Amino acid sequence: MRKLNEKIAFFYLVSLNTVFAESKKRYVNVDDAEKIEVIDLTQATTWRDLSEYYEAIEKRWKLCLNCGVPGLGTAMHMELPGGEASMHLSVIPPDYLVTRLSIIDVTGLSNTNPPLVLTLDVAQQWISMKHDPREPTLLLFKFGWSEEDTHKKVRSCICEIPGLSYELAEWIATNMSHVVGVGTDAPTLESEQTREFSSRTVANLLGRSGVYIVENVNLKTKLPEQSCMVTTMPLKLLNANYVPARVTAFCPTTHVGKHVALTLRGDVTHQTAPNRLFDVDLDEILNN
Numbered sequence: 399m400r401k402l403n404e405k406i407a408f409f410y411l412v413s414l415n416t417v418f419a420e421s422k423k424r425y426v427n428v429d430d431a432e433k434i435e436v437i438d439l440t441q442a443t444t445w446r447d448l449s450e451y452y453e454a455i456e457k458r459w460k461l462c463l464n465c466g467v468p469g470l471g472t473a474m475h476m477e478l479p480g481g482e483a484s485m486h487l488s489v490i491p492p493d494y495l496v497t498r499l500s501i502i503d504v505t506g507l508s509n510t511n512p513p514l515v516l517t518l519d520v521a522q523q524w525i526s527m528k529h530d531p532r533e534p535t536l537l538l539f540k541f542g543w544s545e546e547d548t549h550k551k552v553r554s555c556i557c558e559i560p561g562l563s564y565e566l567a568e569w570i571a572t573n574m575s576h577v578v579g580v581g582t583d584a585p586t587l588e589s590e591q592t593r594e595f596s597s598r599t600v601a602n603l604l605g606r607s608g609v610y611i612v613e614n615v616n617l618k619t620k621l622p623e624q625s626c627m628v629t630t631m632p633l634k635l636l637n638a639n640y641v642p643a644r645v646t647a648f649c650p651t652t653h654v655g656k657h658v659a660l661t662l663r664g665d666v667t668h669q670t671a672p673n674r675l676f677d678v679d680l681d682e683i684l685n686n
């Protein structure tokens with residue numbers, strides 16, 4: 399009897415393995431499946447840093463924002479405090495927050511010239527700066543900034559941070575109508591050319607055009623320049639100039655010839671593998 403039970407158990411396991419193998423082969427072809435890599439581009443913050451900043455805002459303390467607000471981690475804003483923004487962060491349309499991602503990597507330039515002022519003629523060497531994108535796009539400037547740079551090069555209102563020229567920001571606001579946001583891995587987009595002004599700033603220029611700014615983006619992971627999508631989700635705070643944000647990129651694992659797109663597909667009818675468990679011939683087993 400024990401021998402019979404062992405035979406039945408063995409045949410049962412063989413049958414299950416066969417079914418699983420055929421099911422995987424027919425219906426779950428993992429090797430051929432297109433994969434999308436999900437990448438967190440957010441610099442973290444702490445409750446203490448947040449509370450200190452918003453306490454200063456509430457009590458109307460004088461703040462120096464020339465060098466950004468590194469303590470907030472990845473953060474979004476429209477205009478600098480005091481400006482009349484055309485649109486507040488809390489009411490940005492959702493379709494402006496789920497966009498294509500276009501990266502301008504100027505790390506080589508900023509490494510040789512840390513306080514780089516990126517000008518229009520230099521930026522237009524990148525193909526994504528030559529034409530207005532066809533879809534809502536977050537334009538992200540990668541300067542190769544790191545947390546170590548923040549500790550070494552940012553001292554309150556005195557800093558050495560690469561940024562955009564006013565002319566370049568003006569070009570983006572005027573000619574790139576589908577660019578809904580501009581980001582950087584540095585604490586601010588302001589350069590030496592605009593940092594000391596109160597109104598003639600990159601932030602105020604873009605903000606008046608309805609373009610939001612994302613700062614302190616984590617770009618340690620190498621990303622393709624054109625083929626990703628990105629979600630940029632700010633904390634929905636009313637009457638706040640700077641708010642923390644969560645930035646997530648969706649990129650193809652194959653960077654050549656592939657791009658991620660948000661599409662609507664029809665319902666998939668799930669097929670199940672045929673159950674072969676009851677194909678076992680018990681008479682044959684018992685007779686052996």
